[in-house]
Amino acid sequence: MMLALIYDVIIHISYYMGGYILEKLIITGMTPLKGEVSISGAKNAAVAILPATLLINGICTIENLPNISDVKLYCDILETLGAKITWLSTHEITVDTRNITSIKAPLDTTRKFRASYYLIGSLLGRCKEAQVGIPGGCNLGNRPIDQHIKGFEALGATVEVAAGDIRAKAKNLVGASIYMDVVSVGATINIMLASVLAEGTTIIDNAAKEPHIVDLANFLNTMGADIRGAGTDMIKIKGVKELKGNATYSIVPDQIEAGTFMCAAIASKGDIIINNCITKHLESIIAKIEEIGGNVDANGDHLRVWYTKRPTKANIKTLPYPGFPTDLQPQMGVVLATAQGTSIINESIWESRFQYTSELNNMGAKITAQGKTAIFEGVDCLIGAPVTATDLRAGAALIIAGISAKGRTEVYNLSHIDRGYENIEEKFRKLGAKIERVKE
Ligand code: EPU
Secondary structure: OHHHHHHHHHHHHHHHOOOOOOEEEEEEOOOOOEEEEEOOEOHHHHHHHHHHHHHEOOEEEEEOOOOOHHHHHHHHHHHHOOOEEEEEEOOEEEEEOOOOOOOEOOHHHHOOOHHHHHHHHHHHHHHOEEEEEOOOOOOOOOOOOHHHHHHHHHOOOEEEEEOOEEEEEOOOOEOOEEEOOOOOHHHHHHHHHHHOOOEOEEEEEOOOOOHHHHHHHHHHHHHOOEEEOEOEOEEEEEOOOOEOOOEEEEOOEOHHHHHHHHHHHHHOOOEEEEEOOOHHHHHHHHHHHHHOOOEEEEEOOEEEEEOOOOOEOOEEEEOOOOOEOHHHHHHHHHHHHOOEOEEEEEOOOOOOOOHHHHHHHHOOOEEEEEOOEEEEEOOOOOEOOEEEOOOHHHHHHHHHHHHHOEOEEEEEOOHHHHHHOOOHHHHHHHOOOEEEEEEO
């Protein structure tokens, strides 16, 4: 009894220190995946829509929320700011934001993930003031927020970054024309959030076009905003007096999760059907999988992906949507690690997104990564080994590697994976993978 209590305390301490450091996945590989999998709501849409509820002076219902730790963190933060959250099921909540009582987001929680910086845009929009801890998240190299700040300042706010937090304040927010110097998902979202209730019209030029940008705009419009052009590189936001809410919104399926299973199907020599996805969002990955000799049959909201022959080499350059997504680069890297010939991946978004390659090399891959380029000399097969997830997508890649490899793989540092994938091992297990999560 006493031992169980001590164990429980250790688990909780490790969770609050930033991860389930006492858990690992054990995978016995060489299992071709077979069967059907259903895709959850998009993480990167959910973590934008949750803070957007702060702009509503009313109640809204959100459906198809992914059951991941970033969503739980966000709900906790919203509650500390005065929102009332009711869980209707594991994937559905109502959020009552009529009574927001604080502009200060809890610093310890906001530091745990990247998307906490959307609280700056939404609190600024709602309360004209925000104080948020410097955001954390995956270590992918330098992650500047100059474009976010440029946008807030253009709307009339003053922004101070000091002593571990970001403070933004405005007497009035007034619409402006803002040209993004780099295409940034986060800055596009943050400026949308800050400008929905501003006076006049805001134009975001050179905006990001990712499906989650469109999803956020659809959510805000459903709640009463006036946003046009989301999904193109020019977004026009006409400020409205109030968002009344009183509506229900369902989050778009996660195109990165769908792409992860597509890579897993090919790497494991499998044949799977992926349900509940928007195949239009997957065009760049479908094209790449077909280019290397994989088979894809896409039909609106589902697709079949199957292996018939060893993939051939390919070159990939990650780009903003609709280009090949950086968030699928490590998963595709696993496929190329055993492809015929030498492939090159050029990572143009993040400077440190090749950390997974040394883990794959521990499994017998032959990858040389330098700066933003990695060269993959295809080997016949990967060999199971203990590996560590260095970030969220690296973690997904290592699971795919473990399922495809000969022998036993252990994947450590699961907190990264749990931030963004719902029941990942259960979904893989249903497809036939031999994978289990164990506490050490
Ligand atoms: N950038 C700047 N200045 C800024 C903002 C960005 O120079 O003010 C640069 C970045 O350094 C990067 C590029 O612009 O080189 C793109 O960054 P972006 O702002 O688009 O990235 P983000 O908003 O921080 C989101 C996703 C990431 C995904 C990127 C790119 C969320 C919560 N995160 O990050 O997702 O990799 O867009 O698509 O939406 C993941 O899900 O694993 C993940 C890391």
